[in-house]
Amino acid sequence: MSISWTTTLFGLFGGIGILLYGIQVMGDGLQKILGKQLRHLLESVTRKPLLGVLAGIILTILFQSSTATSVILVGLSNAAVITLRQSMPVILGADIGTSVTAQLIALKFTELSLLIVGIGAPIVFFAKQERHRRIGQAVMGFGLLFLGLKIVGDSLQPLQKVPEFTRFLLLASQYPVAAVAVSSIITFLIHSSAAVLGIIMVLSGYHLIDLPGAIYLLLGCNVGTSFTALLSSIGSRREAQRVALAHFFSKLGGTVLFFPLVSWYASFLASLTSSPSFQVSNAHTFFNMGLAVIFLPFSRWGSQFLEWLLPDKKIPELEPKFLREEVVKLPALAIGLAHKETVRLSAGTLRMLWYTERTFTQGKRHFLARIAHQEKVMDILFKAAVDYLTRVLRQPLSSEEHQYA
Secondary structure (H helix, E strand, O other): OOOOHHHHHHHHHHHHHHHHHHHHHHHHHHHHHHHHHHHHHHHHHHOOHHHHHHHHHHHHHHHOOHHHHHHHHHHHHHOOOOOHHHHHHHHHHHHHHHHHHHHHHHOOOHHHHHHHHHHHHHHHHHOOOHHHHHHHHHHHHHHHHHHHHHHHHHHHHHHHHOHHHHHHHHHHHHOHHHHHHHHHHHHHHHOOHHHHHHHHHHHHHOOOOOHHHHHHHHHHHHHHHHHHHHHHOOOOOHHHHHHHHHHHHHHHHHHHHHHHHHHHHHHHHHHHOOOHHHHHHHHHHHHHHHHHHHHHHHHHHHHHHHHHHOOOOOOOOOOOOOOOHHHOOOHHHHHHHHHHHHHHHHHHHHHHHHHHHHHHHHOOOOHHHHHHHHHHHHHHHHHHHHHHHHHHHOOOOOHHHHHHO
16 A cells, blocks of 8 residues: 655644644633633632642643643742742643543544534634633634644555554654653644643554553653743743742652553553543543642652752742733733732832932931932833733733733
């Protein structure tokens, strides 16, 4: 049987593109539906660790990416909205949240993908209420996700007949460290563990890769999600860097712990179901649930270790404290951060008035230098706040968010 490599490559890249776009569209729709509740959700992490895990699960379902969740956490911790100790349960929950997408993919809605897109599209274009349009957007994104997976699967199916390709994929179980490294890099490059997970499930579903090899690729996929957060934390405050390191260490530690158990783990998963797709999705789910069970009790000591490893540095006075670029695409959160920065500006204005009053009533002219310095600080922070809100207002906002901004 001859293989059209051009058709295969076009289908593969096009399918991955539609898959990534579907994930983004669905995530954007869900965020706009529940954007107002995001702030309340993040407030819950200050109460109990288990609520933090639940918050991480919900956030990842909304963003359709644990990578996005970890980057948002870096931004919020950088803005002093949440602490490292509060963010660690959210990180563990975020990893479990990707399992929801994995289980949905395993249900094989691929044959219904066009129908799902067809249901969502009319709602987007003809619904009068904004909330209904966002629901249609989420439904359409859900359908595009499976349409992308179907195209990827159809493109890869002929490769079952190519012995060289199947032998190459079987190397994943023979060279596990290389498999983990390659999967980590791919996940980092496309910024979506859900997309990589879906591709692994397609490969497994067509028996192009064995279960141990799929597990090694999954482990790499999990490690790769932490790279983007590490990158986004460069140049950030120490609290944000600690959050990024906590995500990386939990993933790397879990991978090291599971490495010797892969053969047993594969046998256990095979005993639960004969479906390759569910074997892979269950592998992902159980791994991340196991990480939460293992690391959650040690989150307090883990945060203390990272605080020792990266001690605090003084925050420059001329630097905005709450305005974080990582959160701009989430208007509900970004507007809240801008409000915090505005309150900080108000405090600076009151300080200037106090200096001015002392200068005139008590003749303390040395306050003039402080007034000049404070005015310089206020000008810089005010400009930063205006620029930040301008970027936020360029995002798709609900009418309520527009009014609040």
